[in-house]
Amino acid sequence: MTQETALPRVAIGSLGGTVSMQAAAPGQGVTPKLDCDAMLAALPQLVGLAQFSTATLCLVPSASLDFTGLLEVLAWAKAQVGQGAQAVVLTQGTDTLEEAAYFLDLLWPCDAPMIMTGAMRAASHPGADGPANLLAAVRVALSENSRGRGVLAVINDQIHEAKAVRKTASLAMAAFESPGSGPIGQVVEGCAHYRQVASRRRVLPLPQRTSQRVVLLEACLDADTTLLQALPGLGYDGLVVAGFGAGHVSEPWADTLADVVGHMPVIVATRTGSGSTARATYGFVGGEIDLQAKGMRMAGVLCPRKCRILLWLLLGSSALTELDDWLAH
Numbered sequence: 363m364t365q366e367t368a369l370p371r372v373a374i375g376s377l378g379g380t381v382s383m384q385a386a387a388p389g390q391g392v393t394p395k396l397d398c399d400a401m402l403a404a405l406p407q408l409v410g411l412a413q414f415s416t417a418t419l420c421l422v423p424s425a426s427l428d429f430t431g432l433l434e435v436l437a438w439a440k441a442q443v444g445q446g447a448q449a450v451v452l453t454q455g456t457d458t459l460e461e462a463a464y465f466l467d468l469l470w471p472c473d474a475p476m477i478m479t480g481a482m483r484a485a486s487h488p489g490a491d492g493p494a495n496l497l498a499a500v501r502v503a504l505s506e507n508s509r510g511r512g513v514l515a516v517i518n519d520q521i522h523e524a525k526a527v528r529k530t531a532s533l534a535m536a537a538f539e540s541p542g543s544g545p546i547g548q549v550v551e552g553c554a555h556y557r558q559v560a561s562r563r564r565v566l567p568l569p570q571r572t573s574q575r576v577v578l579l580e581a582c583l584d585a586d587t588t589l590l591q592a593l594p595g596l597g598y599d600g601l602v603v604a605g606f607g608a609g610h611v612s613e614p615w616a617d618t619l620a621d622v623v624g625h626m627p628v629i630v631a632t633r634t635g636s637g638s639t640a641r642a643t644y645g646f647v648g649g650e651i652d653l654q655a656k657g658m659r660m661a662g663v664l665c666p667r668k669c670r671i672l673l674w675l676l677l678g679s680s681a682l683t684e685l686d687d688w689l690a691h
C-alpha cells in the first residue's frame with residue numbers, strides 16, 4: 363500500500379465568501395474569485411495530511427446562499443462520505459455561516475464530521491486568515507474526537523457548535539463566539555482539544571417540500587403593527603419574533619400576534635444575542651406568560667435566526683408537532 367492510499371480522504375467543498383475573495387485590480391472591492399483548488403494551492407501544509415477531493419459548489423457572497431442550495435450541498439457531502447470520505451470541510455462566507463451551519467447540522471445524519479470555516483480577511487489582503495482557518499478545519503476534521511459531533515464551525519482556532527455559534531463582530535478577526543456556552547473546543551498546535559464529550563444528536567428528516575416561507579421580525583421600541591396585521595394575508599407559513607429581553611413585545615404587538623397565531627405558528631425568541639427566553643417570570647401583557655397563553659412558543663436559547671431555520675425545516679417535513687421538543691433541548 364502506498365503512503366498516498368493509506369491517507370484518510372477528506373472532501374472539501376467551497377461556496378465562496380471572503381475566504382475566496384480577491385480584488386480584480388488595486389483599489390477595487392474584493393469579490394469571490396478563488397475556486398476550491400486555488401484555495402488549496404495556497405496551503406502546502408495540507409500535503410501529506412490527507413487525500414483531498416475538492417469541489418467548487420458555488421462562488422458567491424454568503425448573503426446569496428439559500429436553503430435549496432444548502433440542500434444540494436448536503437447531498438454532495440453525504441455522497442462524499444458514502445464514497446469513503448472520513449470528513450467533509452466546507453468553506454463559505456462568514457456573514458451567514460452560523461445559519462448555514464445550523465441548517466446543515468439539523469440534517470447531517472453521519473458520524474463523519476462536517477467542519478465549516480471562512481475568513482475575515484480576503485485572500486488578497488495582507489494577513490489573510492483563510493489559509494490558517496482552512497488548515498485548522500482540516501485538522502479538526504481529521505481528529506477522531508470530532509466524530510459524532512455533527513456540524514462544527516472552526517475559525518480563529520476555536521471550535522464552535524452549530525447551534526451556539528454566532529458572528530458577533532462585523533470586521534474583527536475574532537468575529538465568532540458561542541454566547542452563553544463558549545466554544546466547545548480549541549485548536550492547539552494543530553490538534554483539536556474538546557472541553558466535553560460528544561452529546562447525543564438528533565437529526566431531522568429531509569424536507570419533502572421547500573416552498574414554505576417563514577418570516578423573522580424584530581420587536582423595536584415604538585414599532586407599529588402594520589406588517590404584523592398584514593402577515594396572515596401574505597402567504598407566510600410561520601413567524602419568528604426577535605423579542606425584547608427575555609422574549610417580550612409591546613401590548614399592541616401582543617394583541618396583533620394573538621390574531622397571527624391563529625394562522626401560523628409563532629415563536630418568540632430574544633433579540634439580545636445571548637441567554638434564554640423566560641417561561642414563567644413576567645406577567646404583563648406582551649410578557650412571556652401572556653404570549654404563551656395566546657398560543658405562542660418561546661425559543662429558549664435558540665437565537666431568532668436559528669428558530670427560523672428550525673421552523674422552516676419542521677414545516678417542510680410536516681413535523682411541526684416536534685417543535686416544542688426541539689425548542690426545549
Ligand code: DAS
Nearest residue numbers: 379380423424455456457
Ligand atoms: N463578510 C464576508 C465573509 O466574511 C462576506 C460573506 O459572508 O460572503 O465571508
